[in-house]
Amino acid sequence: MIRLTTLVLAAISLAASVSGQGKLEDYKRADNAGNLFGNKMYYGSVRPNWIGETSMFWYENTTPAGRVYVLVDAAKKTKREAIDQVRFAKSFEAVTGTRAEPGRLPVRNIQFADNAGSFTFEFSDIRYTCNLKNYTITKGDSVRQPGARGAGAGGGTGSTWTWSTPDELRNPAVQSPDGQWAAFIKDYNVYIRSNADRKEYKLSHDGGIGEYYSANIRWSPDSKKLMAYRVRPAEKHMIHYIESSPIDQLQPKYSTYEYRKPGDAIPQMSPQLFDVVALSHIRVDNSIILNHYALSQYRWAPDSKSFTFEYNQRGHQAYQVIRVDAATGKHQVIVNETSPTFIDYSGKKYRLDVNETNEIIWASERDGWNHLYLYDSQTGKVKNQITKGEWVVRSVLNVDETLRQITFQASGREPGDPYLLHVYRINFDGTGLRRLTDGDGTHEVFFSRDRNFFVDTWSRADLPPVTVLRNAADGSLVMELEKADISELLKTGWQMPEVFRSKARDGKTDIWGIIVRPSNFDPSKKYPVIEYIYAGPHSSHVPKNFRPFNGSMHPVAELGFILVQIDGMGTSNRSKAFHDVCWKNLKDAGFPDRIIWMKEAAKKYPYMDITRVGIFGTSAGGQNSAGAVLFHPEFYKVAVSSCGCHDNRMDKIWWNEAWMGWPVGPEYAESSNTENAWRLKGKLLLINGEMDSNVDPASTTQFVNALIKANKDFDYILVPGMGHSSGGNYGERRRRDYFVKHLLNVEPPDWNMMEK
Numbered sequence: 198m199i200r201l202t203t204l205v206l207a208a209i210s211l212a213a214s215v216s217g218q219g220k221l222e223d224y225k226r227a228d229n230a231g232n233l234f235g236n237k238m239y240y241g242s243v244r245p246n247w248i249g250e251t252s253m254f255w256y257e258n259t260t261p262a263g264r265v266y267v268l269v270d271a272a273k274k275t276k277r278e279a280i281d282q283v284r285f286a287k288s289f290e291a292v293t294g295t296r297a298e299p300g301r302l303p304v305r306n307i308q309f310a311d312n313a314g315s316f317t318f319e320f321s322d323i324r325y326t327c328n329l330k331n332y333t334i335t336k337g338d339s340v341r342q343p344g345a346r347g348a349g350a351g352g353g354t355g356s357t358w359t360w361s362t363p364d365e366l367r368n369p370a371v372q373s374p375d376g377q378w379a380a381f382i383k384d385y386n387v388y389i390r391s392n393a394d395r396k397e398y399k400l401s402h403d404g405g406i407g408e409y410y411s412a413n414i415r416w417s418p419d420s421k422k423l424m425a426y427r428v429r430p431a432e433k434h435m436i437h438y439i440e441s442s443p444i445d446q447l448q449p450k451y452s453t454y455e456y457r458k459p460g461d462a463i464p465q466m467s468p469q470l471f472d473v474v475a476l477s478h479i480r481v482d483n484s485i486i487l488n489h490y491a492l493s494q495y496r497w498a499p500d501s502k503s504f505t506f507e508y509n510q511r512g513h514q515a516y517q518v519i520r521v522d523a524a525t526g527k528h529q530v531i532v533n534e535t536s537p538t539f540i541d542y543s544g545k546k547y548r549l550d551v552n553e554t555n556e557i558i559w560a561s562e563r564d565g566w567n568h569l570y571l572y573d574s575q576t577g578k579v580k581n582q583i584t585k586g587e588w589v590v591r592s593v594l595n596v597d598e599t600l601r602q603i604t605f606q607a608s609g610r611e612p613g614d615p616y617l618l619h620v621y622r623i624n625f626d627g628t629g630l631r632r633l634t635d636g637d638g639t640h641e642v643f644f645s646r647d648r649n650f651f652v653d654t655w656s657r658a659d660l661p662p663v664t665v666l667r668n669a670a671d672g673s674l675v676m677e678l679e680k681a682d683i684s685e686l687l688k689t690g691w692q693m694p695e696v697f698r699s700k701a702r703d704g705k706t707d708i709w710g711i712i713v714r715p716s717n718f719d720p721s722k723k724y725p726v727i728e729y730i731y732a733g734p735h736s737s738h739v740p741k742n743f744r745p746f747n748g749s750m751h752p753v754a755e756l757g758f759i760l761v762q763i764d765g766m767g768t769s770n771r772s773k774a775f776h777d778v779c780w781k782n783l784k785d786a787g788f789p790d791r792i793i794w795m796k797e798a799a800k801k802y803p804y805m806d807i808t809r810v811g812i813f814g815t816s817a818g819g820q821n822s823a824g825a826v827l828f829h830p831e832f833y834k835v836a837v838s839s840c841g842c843h844d845n846r847m848d849k850i851w852w853n854e855a856w857m858g859w860p861v862g863p864e865y866a867e868s869s870n871t872e873n874a875w876r877l878k879g880k881l882l883l884i885n886g887e888m889d890s891n892v893d894p895a896s897t898t899q900f901v902n903a904l905i906k907a908n909k910d911f912d913y914i915l916v917p918g919m920g921h922s923s924g925g926n927y928g929e930r931r932r933r934d935y936f937v938k939h940l941l942n943v944e945p946p947d948w949n950m951m952e953k
Contacts, residue, residue, distance in 0.1 A: 218756065218943065219757050219937040237686035242662075243662075254268075304318040362457075375419075400423075418499060422473060422523050425468075428464055429467070434457050456849065458847065459846050463489075465488075534563070556625075566589055583603065583624075658741060709739060715757060765794075766787045788829050809940045819892075827876040839923040840886060840921055881911040883897055883901065
C-alpha cells in the first residue's frame with residue numbers, strides 16, 4: 198500500500214487533472230480493482246466433480262455466506278447441501294485443534310466416496326476422512342504437497358520455455374511387448390538383446406556420427422518388427438544471456454540457450470523398419486518426405502502389418518498421413534492435406550484412427566471452414582464429409598465408435614456472435630446433427646464418466662453465468678443448478694462490458710470486440726481510448742465468457758480511459774479466408790478492421806475520443822502495439838510494448854514460420870518493426886526482460902538500436918532478471934503512467950516522494 202505525507206498529497210492533488218481522470222484516487226482504485234470487482238459474483242463458478250462411475254457430482258458454490266458444498270444426483274434429479282458445515286466444524290476442531298468457520302472451511306482436495314457417504318480432504322499436509330452419517334473424522338496419512346513455484350526476478354512470470362532439440366541418442370533400452378527383447382542404440386546403430394541369454398544382435402549398419410539412429414524405438418505389437426528412424430542432425434542455434442543481477446552472487450552470469458529461428462536448418466528423420474526374426478533391415482524409401490519440418494505420431498497398426506506417421510512439410514503447406522507396409526517398407530499417402538497459404542497444424546489438426554472399421558476422422562479447412570472428414574484408412578479415399586457449413590469445428594469432445602457418433606464444440610452455426618461455443622453431436626456419415634446446448638452464450642461442459650449427463654455453464658462477456666444439468670443423449674434440460682448473482686458487483690459501480698461489432702475492411706464481414714468503461718464512468722466526459730491487443734494468428738482473443746475482473750483491462754480503465762479489445766482479420770476461429778489475411782503479413786494485425794471498429798464505436802458513443810488512442814500488448818501483442826505507431830501513426834498516438842517479437846526472423850521457428858512461411862522471404866523484413874523503426878511517430882514505451890526465454894531479448898534491443906539510429910525519441914525499460922512478462926508490477930505502473938501522461942496530459946504522481 199502507498200502512504201503519503203500531507204504535504205505531498207496536497208501537491209499531487211493540485212497538479213491532478215480537473216477532469217477527475219488520472220488522479221491519485223484513480224490510481225488507488227486501479228490498484229484495488231481486483232479486490233473491488235473480483236469477489237462480488239455469487240453462484241457463478243460451478244466446477245462439477247463427478248463421483249466415480251455414478252450419476253452423482255458435487256461442486257463448491259460461492260455464496261454471500263461463504264462456500265457451500267452441493268451434492269447433485271443427476272439420475273434422481275435431486276440437489277442438496279453435501280456437508281453440514283456446522284457439524285463438520287465441531288468435529289474438525291476436536292480432531293485438529295484448529296477452529297473452522299462454516300462457509301470458510303480450511304480444507305482442500307475434497308473427494309467423495311462413490312456412495313457419497315463419506316469424503317476425504319486434506320489439511321496441513323494430512324489426509325482425513327469424514328463419515329457423513331455421524332461426522333466422525335479419522336486422521337490418515339501425510340500427503341506431500343508439490344513445491345511452490347516462485348515468480349521470476351524483476352516481477353516476471355517465472356515461465357521456462359523449452360525449444361531445445363531432444364537428445365535422440367539417450368533413452369533406456371525399449372522392451373518388446375512380449376518381454377523377450379530389448380532394443381537400444383550402440384555406436385549410433387540399432388541393436389537388440391535377448392532377455393533370455395543376453396546376446397546382442399546388430400540390426401542396422403548405416404548409422405554414424407553424422408547420421409545416427411534415434412533411441413526412440415517403436416516395437417510392433419507382435420514383437421516381430423520394430424521401427425527406428427535415422428537422424429541427420431542440424432547445427433544448433435544458440436542465443437546468449439548475461440544475467441546482470443543474479444540473486445546468488447554479485448558478478449553477472451553468462452549462459453546460452455538453444456533456440457531455433459526461422460530459416461535455420463532442421464534435423465531430418467528417416468524412418469526405417471527392422472525384422473527381428475530375420476535380423477534384417479527393411480529399407481523405407483524416404484524420397485517423399487524430404488525437407489520436412491517434423492515427422493510425428495508414429496503408430497503401429499494393431500495387427501502389426503503397417504505403421505503410420507505424420508509428415509509436416511517445411512513451410513506448412515503440405516501435411517500428410519503416410520502408411521508404411523511392414524513387410525515391404527513401401528509407403529502410401531493416406532491423407533494429403535495441402536494449402537496455398539498455410540495449414541494450421543498446431544491449432545486445428547485432429548485425427549482419430551477407428552481401427553475396427555479401418556477409418557480415420559480428420560479435420561481440414563479444405564472447403565474454407567474447419568470441418569471433420571471420414572477417410573478410408575486403407576485406400577486413402579474420403580468416404581464423406583462429416584460436418585459442413587459456414588461455421589467452425591473448434592474441438593472434438595468424444596467419439597463413440599460403437600454408436601458411430603461424434604460430440605464436438607463448434608462456433609458460428611447459431612445466429613449472433615460467431616465465436617460463441619456450442620456443443621453438438623453428429624453421426625460419422627454426416628447425418629443427425631443435433632445441438633446439445635441451449636442459450637445465447639459460450640458453453641463450457643463437463644460430462645459424467647458414463648457420458649449420460651453433462652453440466653453446462655454458459656455466459657457471455659455481457660451475461661453472467663447460468664449453470665444447468667442436461668441429458669447427454671439429446672441435450673434436454675434435467676434441472677437448473679445455479680444462476681449467477683452480480684448485484685453486489687453492480688453496487689461497486691462496475692460497468693458491464695459491452696459487446697460491439699462493426700464491418701471489416703471488406704464492408705461485409707463482422708468484426709467483434711468489447712468495450713470496457715471505468716466504474717466512475719460519466720458519459721458527459723471525453724475519454725481517451727486504449728486498445729489491449731493480441732493479434733496472434735493461432736487463436737482468437739476477445740473474451741467470450743463472463744469475467745467480473747479482467748486484469749489486463751479493468752485497472753487501466755479505472756485511471757480514466759475506455760478500453761477495447763478486438764479480433765480483427767488474420768486471427769483464427771473464423772473462415773480460412775479470414776485467417777489467411779495474416780499469411781506472410783503479420784504487420785497487418787487486423788489494423789484496418791480495428792480502426793474501422795473504433796471509429797464506428799465512436800460514432801455511437803461520442804465520449805470515446807479517438808483523437809487520443811493508445812495501445813498496449815505483450816509478446817505477439819508487443820509486436821502489434823509497437824507496429825501500431827509505426828504503420829498507423831495517424832490513428833494510434835501512444836503505445837506500450839512488452840517483450841515483443843519485433844522481427845519475426847529473431848523469434849522462434851515454430852510460431853513464425855507457421856504464419857510467415859518458408860523459406861525466409863522479403864515479407865519478414867516488410868513486417869519487421871526493426872526494419873521499419875524509421876516510421877515511428879507518436880509515443881512509444883518498450884519493456885522487456887533480459888532473461889526472456891520465449892522471445893529472444895535481442896529482438897527488443899535490436900529494435901531499440903534501430904530507433905536510435907533513426908534518431909527517434911522513445912522510452913525503454915530493460916528489467917534485470919525478468920523472463921517473458923509484461924514487466925511485473927513495475928512495468929504495469931510505468932505503463933499506466935505513460936498513458937496518463939501522454940493521453941490524459943496529466944503528470945503522474947511523483948512516486949519517488951512516496952513511502953511504500
